[in-house]
Amino acid sequence: MEQCGGSLRKRVAMSVDRISELPEALLIQILSSLPTKLVISTSVLSQRWRSVWEMMPNLEFDQSNGNIKGFAENVSKSLLLHKAPILQSLHLKVRDRCEHVYVGIWVAIAFNRHVRDFELDLNFYGNPVRFPSCLFCFNELETLKLKNKLLLDVPCLVPMKSLRTLHLDYVEYKDDESYRNLLSSCPNLEHLVLRRHYHYNAVSNFVIVAPSLKTLWLHDTIHRAGNSSFEINAPSLEFLNIEKLTGYQVFRIENALEIVEANIRNVSYIANEMIMGSLSSAKRLSLDLSPLQITFPTGVIFRQLVELEMYTHKDEWWNLLTLMLDSSPKLQVLKLIDDGSTSLDFDKKSTDEGKWNEPKYVPECLLSHLETLVWTRYHWEREEEKEVATYILRNARQLKKATFTTYPIKSKKLNKLARRREQFSELECVVSSCELVLQVE
Structure with a gap:
């Protein structure tokens, strides 16, 4: 037995020795896939491992448990011991x-170590912590992500010429000037994420002037009183995502001639016209808008649009669909989606105001270009949806495949199964060479 135990210890020792003899660069590469807390714990393995973690290029600290004082001191100590040149x-x-003093220590050490990608997320209740404005003056930073309980005070322009990615998630700003100075200090910015919550102090006038900006994400649930504006001047913008943009009296997107893809969700009627009128160059659009609030600019044609995704849970959604089909002559892919916010058993009654009216003229995209139709959560019981589906299938002469996904029928309502089969057969009679597919979620 003793001999067997000695043999096992020998094999373990040989295994450890083999790993320890690996070049430091390879050890660092192996450790990079592990959590920082576990990597630091390897320092107790042997003399060889004591300082390997100090050369790790990527560090991540998450206060998942334990008191804040102990966490803050451990992070500060670890950063002071870190020796990687970058x-x-x-x-x-x-x-x-x-305390704000800890934030200052962490940021100062990180920037002294020439950090390229810095993310700080303070997710707690209470007043925000001021982010040290002097620490914005770091010209080697490429990615900066600030989240939640942070107060940004930027009294003047700061040198951030290397910054390419900036996330400002639910942070607060001392004033309008702080926000403007921060954005103006990033002349080479390519990716911007801006999210704000309703109970945070509002910047009344947002201006984004970014000649190199390629992607922009906006999420804003703040409700304002009085004059407020949001202006975007981004001539290189390729991707735009806007969610819950409300309350602005003025909304402008200027020089956005390169937009390829845009997702627009729940924006107020004030912003609708200017947003839609700025997307004429888009090739892919996803829209979740209320047709009752649309003021569509006259004469706007989406000549490059080949893929349209639309949500169907808003009242009279089909009116927006009719408008988009008529304005998108080269459309090839159409996706209609019910987000599930309405009840499966809700039987929508038609009224004179809410009934879908078949267009007098068939849109060019149906006659010449539409090849794919995907309708997710199609409601067989709703007459308007049946009419829209029938119209598209009957007039889309180049349609190759139409896929309808629907909810499964509950065991208590199997009597509806025969009716669903009958309705599907009716759709099959409309198409000619198109492949019709029915899927159940």
């Missing part, structure tokens, strides 16, 4: 309120 990334997530 700290590629540092991500910090704090769940309890921490």
Whole structure:
């Protein structure tokens, strides 16, 4: 037995020795796939491992448990011991309120280590922590992500010429000038994420002037009183995502001639016209808008649009669909989606105001280009949906495949199964060479 135990210890020792003899660069590459907390714990394995973690290029600290004081001191100590000439990334997530002095220490050490990717997420209740404005003056930073309980005070322009990606998620700004100075300090910015919550202090006039900006994400649930504006001047913009943009009296998108893809969700009627009128160059659009609030600019044609995705849970959604089909002569793919917010058993009654009216003229895209139709959560019981589906299938002469997905029928309502089969057969009679597919979620 003793001999067997000795043999096992020998094999373990040989295995450890083989790993320890690997070049440091290879060890660092192996450790890079592990959590930072576990990587630091390898320092107790042997003399060889004591300082390997200190050369790790990427560090991530998450206060998932434990008191904030102990977490803050451990992070500060670890950063002071770190010796890599360049700290590629540092991500910090704090769940309890921490003193601003800790934030200052972490940021100062990270920037002194020439950090390229810095993320700070302070997710707790209470007043925000001021982000040290002097620490914005770092010209080597490429990615900056600031989230939640942070107050940004930027009294003047700062040198951030290397910054390519900026996320400002639910942070607060001292004033309009702080926001403007921060954005104006990033002349080479390519990716911007801007999210704001309703109970945060509002910047009344947002201006984004970014000549190199390629992607822009906006999420804003703040409701304002009085004059407010949002202006975007981004001539290189390729992707635009807007959600819950409400309350602005003025909304402008200027020089957005390169937009390829855009997703627009729940924007107020004030912004609808200017947003839609700025998307004429898009090839792919996803729209979740209320047709009752649409003021569509006259004469706008989506000449490049080949793929349209539309949500069907808003009242009279088919009116927006009719408008888009008529304005998109080269449309090839049409996706209609019910997000599930309405009840499966809801039988929508037609009224004179809410009934779909078949267009007098068939849109060019149906006659010449539409090849694919995907209708997710199609409601067989709704007469308007049946009429829209029949119209598209009957007039889309180049349609190759139409797929309808629907909810399964509950065991208590199997009597509806025969009716569904009958309705599907009616759709099959409309098409000629098109492949018709029925799928159940």
